[in-house]
Amino acid sequence: MWLIFFITVSSVVINLPQNYRVKFSFGPIKIDRTIERPQFNLNLGPLSIKKDFSPKFGLDLSGGTHLVLEADMTGISTADRDKAFASAKSVVERRVNLYGLTEPIIQQAKVGQSYRIIVEIPGISNIDKAIDLIGKTARLEFFEEASTSAREATPSSVAEVWPIKTELTGKNLKRSEVTFDPKTGKPEVALEFDNEGAKLFEDITKRNVGKTVAIFLDGQLLSAPRVNEAITGGKAVIQGSFSMDEAKRLSIALNAGALPVPLHVISQRNIGATLGMSSIEKSVMAGAIGLAIVSLFMVVNYGVMGVIADVALIIYALATFALFKLIPVTLTLAGIAGFILSIGMAVDANILIFERMKEEIRWGRDHLTAIKLGFDRAFPSIRDSNISSLITCAILYYFGTGIIRGFAITLAVGIIVSLFSAITITRTFLRMVYK
Amino acid sequence: MFDIIGKKWFYFIFSGLIIVPGIISLVFYGVRPAIDFTGGTLLELKFEQSQSSNVKSKNLNEEIRKIVESQKIGIGSIQQSGQNTYLLRLKPIDKDQNQKLQETLRKNLGDVTELSFETVGPSIGQETTNNAIKAVAIASLAIILYISFAFRQVPKPYSSYKFGICAVFALIHDVLVMLGLFSIFGHFFKVEVDTLFITALLTIMGFSVHDTIVVFDRIRENLRKMPGVQFSKVVNESILQTLARSLSTSLTVLLTLFALLLFGGESIHWFVIALLIGITSGTYSSIFNAAPLLVVWDEKTRQKSS
Helix, strand or coil: CCHHHHHHHHHHHHHHHCEEEEEECCCCEEEEEHHHHCCEEEEEEEEEEECCCCEECCHHHCCCCEEEEEEECCCCCCHHHHHHHHHHHHHHHHHHHHCCCCCEEEEEECCCEEEEEEEEEEEECCCCHHHHHHHHCCCEEEEEEECCCHHHCCCCCCCHHHEEEEEEEEEHHEEEEEEECCCCCCCEEEECCCCCHHHHHHHHHHHCCCCCCEEECCCCECCCCCCCCCCCCEEEEEECCCCCHHHHHHHHHHHHHCCCEEEEEEEEEEEEEHHHHHHHHHHHHHHHHHHHHHHHHHHHHHHHHHHHHHHHHHHHHHHHHHHHCCCCCCHHHHHHHHHHHHHHHHHHHHHHHHHHHHHHHCCCCCCHHHHHHHHHHHHHHHHHHHHHHHHHHHHHHHHHHHHHHHHHHHHHHHHHHHHHHHHHHHHHHHHHHHH | CCCCCCCCHHHHHHHHHHHHHHHHHHHHHHEEHHHHCCCEEEEEEEECCCHHHCCCCCHHHHHHCCCCCCCCCCCCEECCCCCEEEEEEEEECHHHHHHHHHHHHHHHHHHHHEEEEEEEHHHHHHHHHHHHHHHHHHHHHHHHHHHHHHHHCCCCCHHHHHHHHHHHHHHHHHHHHHHHHHHHHHHHCCCCCHHHHHHHHHHHHHHHHHHHHHHHHHHHHHHHHHHCCCCHHHHHHHHHHHHHHHHHHHHHHHHHHHHHHCCCCCCHHHHHHHHHHHHHHHHHHHHHHHHHHHHHHHHHHHHHHC
């Protein structure tokens, strides 16, 4: 009982809009206040949970762009492909973030022999310029420091600190990886140049002993290590107080220049934001009407028991939606359809139980026994039928992409919550009513 | 007492009446695959009527076609989708071609705004098709296995795999009804089969089995309760006992779907229709096909053994 109460209240709290102004007057009583959704901050030692409970909308609802890029790996040896792919992804990430776009989602997917990067950018539907940039091959360059005098005149940008472009580029870099200093055990980033690069690098380091050499990727400063001595042989190490993560990130960025992968757009989807907004409104409307019709149907058909099922159904809807926000599940149009569909299916367990109870009563059992038998005997078919639905959800999730996955998750969450609401909640209420 | 089993051939024929035209349509017309499967570009454009009011909307379609052709872009179809909006189905084009096309359209027909732009490469299309087929096949297999497992305690001489296979027959029935009707819709209303349709198909597979299991579960229970009673009588009794439940559940689902159909967005219109058809077919097939099929199978084996 208390569990149900707790779930209901917390669901309601989570479902509250960010700022909701309650304003109504009742005779002399005037209420005008803003209810704010509490932010949930939990600190458990190193574990810090921070949630703001905003629903996540998919691209078809929020509007935005969905891109699938395919990496052209023809120029890269099989052994280096995974490395090159990781670098290509980091380059895409860097470039998308450069545009300051809100919450981009960047995923990598390897399908058979092809390497793909999926980019989802919500909110903006026309980002042709960004796509041009995203598709470009990465450009890695090495720059030398300006003369001391120029450096002292307070530089206003990195370009002024390292104005001298060298011949050395990413094309001369064979690969980069994270290694460890054998003395201190600290992570460092190793570079390996080809023959031409080794010579160029030797010249550069000779000229710049005691100074820094800057490495730029796409015009952004990556690292500016100080040259300790002239380096021959084409192998260099960047030392620094790197954490493992930092070293990895630097190495991946360097590899983007060393193993440049051309990216082609193989699928693009732009969805206007206005289209999305009207879809949300329509779906909410449809959901509310669906819920109302089902509630009415249950009351007409099952009387008091129907009312109880409706209460369970409302708790179900609240709890499911709260879960969507908690997990969080990205809501797409198909996902919302799945949710609304699950409202219809949620009452199925109740219908099964109630029909069974009706039968038991017809066969001469008293109410309490009928309730117990109704639940016990209806359970196997509720269990079996829902498991088969969950199996299809799992298969949908496994084989589906984007839209279909959203639908599978919302339907699965709906089914699981409905089992709880239709069985536990209704049973508790029924026992209270018939005691 | 209703005798459903006695009239089983009538119900089978009724199913046939719906499925056979669908299959014929499938064979002759196939379905209209959306760009999700074939690869291609879907471009929705809005034209400012005020500037091109001298061009009548019928001609506008022609004008667009001419301009698209002048850009050497392959056309699938051009359809009016709203007041001044047009839906262009094209061979795959990239965003540069798209920009150029819109510029040319703007020059000739007044201001144009892009509502949505979607392009799918042919390789992805092929992959989506493969995945869809795999998903449907694996789902069917998983369901047979699960039912065989769930009904393993069915009393002798009835075997659990028969329950599984009959459930899958009902499921194939529903899949055929949906595919067939959408093939007919595709031919007459230009409805396309896209990933959402596959989603609907798989959902219905889940639902159909869900429904069938409820009936089968009652058969299993009654077989234990009424030993010695003729199998067809037990099945008939079980169907009647679960009828109220089956109809109630389907009705609630259908009601929510009608709400979605009437008030939901335009883009899920056909998705909801697919679900509506599927649920109706799913309920019908579990009551009138799956369970009677068990009886037919049982009678056939008995004839052989005797």
